Amino acid sequence: MSAEYLEVHPDNPHGRQIRHVVSRLREGAIIAYPTDSCYAFGCHIGDKQAVERIKRIRQVDKHHNMTLMCSDLSEIANYARVDNWQFRMLRNTTPGAFTFVLRATLQVPRRLQTGKRKTIGVRVPDNAIAHALLEEMGEPILSCTAQLPGEELPFHEADDIRDALANDLDLIVDGGPCGFEPTTVVDISDGKVELIRAGKADPAALGL
Numbered sequence: 001m002s003a004e005y006l007e008v009h010p011d012n013p014h015g016r017q018i019r020h021v022v023s024r025l026r027e028g029a030i031i032a033y034p035t036d037s038c039y040a041f042g043c044h045i046g047d048k049q050a051v052e053r054i055k056r057i058r059q060v061d062k063h064h065n066m067t068l069m070c071s072d073l074s075e076i077a078n079y080a081r082v083d084n085w086q087f088r089m090l091r092n093t094t095p096g097a098f099t100f101v102l103r104a105t106l107q108v109p110r111r112l113q114t115g116k117r118k119t120i121g122v123r124v125p126d127n128a129i130a131h132a133l134l135e136e137m138g139e140p141i142l143s144c145t146a147q148l149p150g151e152e153l154p155f156h157e158a159d160d161i162r163d164a165l166a167n168d169l170d171l172i173v174d175g176g177p178c179g180f181e182p183t184t185v186v187d188i189s190d191g192k193v194e195l196i197r198a199g200k201a202d203p204a205a206l207g208l
Contacts, residue, residue: 001167002166002167003162003165003166003167003168003169003170003171003172004024004170004171004172005158005162005171005172005174006020006021006171006172006173006174007174008129008173008174008175009175010034010128010129010175010176011128012128013128013129013132013175015132018129018132018133018136019136021033021133021171021173022133022136022137024170024171025042025043025044025133025137025141026044028043028044028047028049028050029043029050029170029171030042030043030050030053030054030057030169030170030171031043031169031170031171031172031173032146032155032158032161032165032169032171032172032173033129033130033133033173033175034127034129034130034158034173034175034176034178035069035097035125035127035130035143035178036095036096036097036125036126036127036130036178036179036200037097037125037145037178037179037181037182037183037199037200038145038146038147038154038155038156038178038179038180038181038182039146039154039155039156039157039158039161039178040069040130040143040144040145040146041054041057041058041143041144041145041146041169042069042141042142042143043141043142043143044141044142045068045108045109045112045139045140045141045142046109047142048111051066051111051112051142053168054066054144057148057165057168057169058144058147058148058149059149060149064144065101065114065121065144066112066121066142066143066144067099067120067121067122067123067142067143067144067183068080068108068120068121068122068123068140068141068142068143069123069124069125069130069134069140069141069142069143070122070123070124070134070140071124071131071134071135071137071140072124073087073090073091073094073124075134075139075140076090076102076122076124078105078107079104079105079107079108079120079122079140080100080102080103080104080105080108080120080122081102081103081104081105082102086100086102086188089188089193089206092205093201093205093206094123094124095124095125095126095131096124096126096201097123097125097126097181097183097184097199097200097201098123098183098184098185098186098201098205098206099121099122099123099183099184099185099186100121100122100123100185100186100187100188101114101119101120101121101185101186101187101188101189101196102119102120102122102188102189103117103118103119103120103189104118104119104120108120112142117189117190119187119189121185122140123183127175129173129175145182145183146161147182148164153180154180154181154182155178156177156178156179156180157177157178158172158173158174158175158176159174179200181199181200182197182199182200183197183199183200183201184197184198184199184200184201184202184203185197185199186203186206186208193206193207193208195208
C-alpha cells in the first residue's frame with residue numbers, strides 16, 4: 001500500500017492534521033517528517049517492529065544509533081541523565097540542529113541504548129511541524145536521518161521521499177523543503193565534549 005501523503009503548512013500546521021499524524025504513530029506507523037536540518041524517519045519509541053522497519057529502509061545494523069526527538073529540555077531530562085554543565089550546554093543550543101549523546105535513563109527501552117555506557121541521542125528541533133507533533137505526542141518520537149544507503153545527502157524534499165519510498169513508509173508529511181545537512185552530533189555523556197559528526201549546527205557554539 002502506498003504511503004499516505006499529507007501537505008502541512010510549514011509555519012502554521014493545522015491541529016487536525018497534527019492529531020492525525022500522531023494517531024498514526026501510536027498505531028505503529030513509520031513516517032517521514034521535516035525538521036530544522038533535513039527530513040527524518042520517525043516512529044513510536046516503544047514500537048520495536050516499526051524501529052526494525054526503519055533500520056531495514058536505512059540498511060543499518062542493530063547497533064545504529066537512533067535519536068529521541070524531544071519537545072523541550074524537561075522532556076530530555078526524563079530520558080537522559082543531565083548534569084548541571086550538560087544542562088547549561090543544552091539550554092544554550094536548543095532548540096537547534098545539535099544531537100547530544102547522553103547516558104540514558106530507565107525510561108529508554110534497553111534495546112535503544114547504545115554501548116556499555118548505555119547512551120541515547122537526544123535533540124529538540126527548531127521546526128514548527130516537528131514541534132507540533134511532539135507537543136501532541138506528549139513523548140519523544142524515535143527518529144533518524146531520512147537517507148538511503150549509498151546516498152551522500154539526506155532527503156530534503158517530501159516529493160523525493162514519495163518517489164523513492166512510497167511503498168515502504170506509512171505516512172509522509174510534506175512540510176516544504178528542508179536543508180541538505182543532518183544534525184551535528186556531540187557526545188557529552190562522559191564528562192567531556194566530543195564531536196561525532198559535523199553537520200548543520202556550528203560546533204564552535206560548543207567551543208569545538
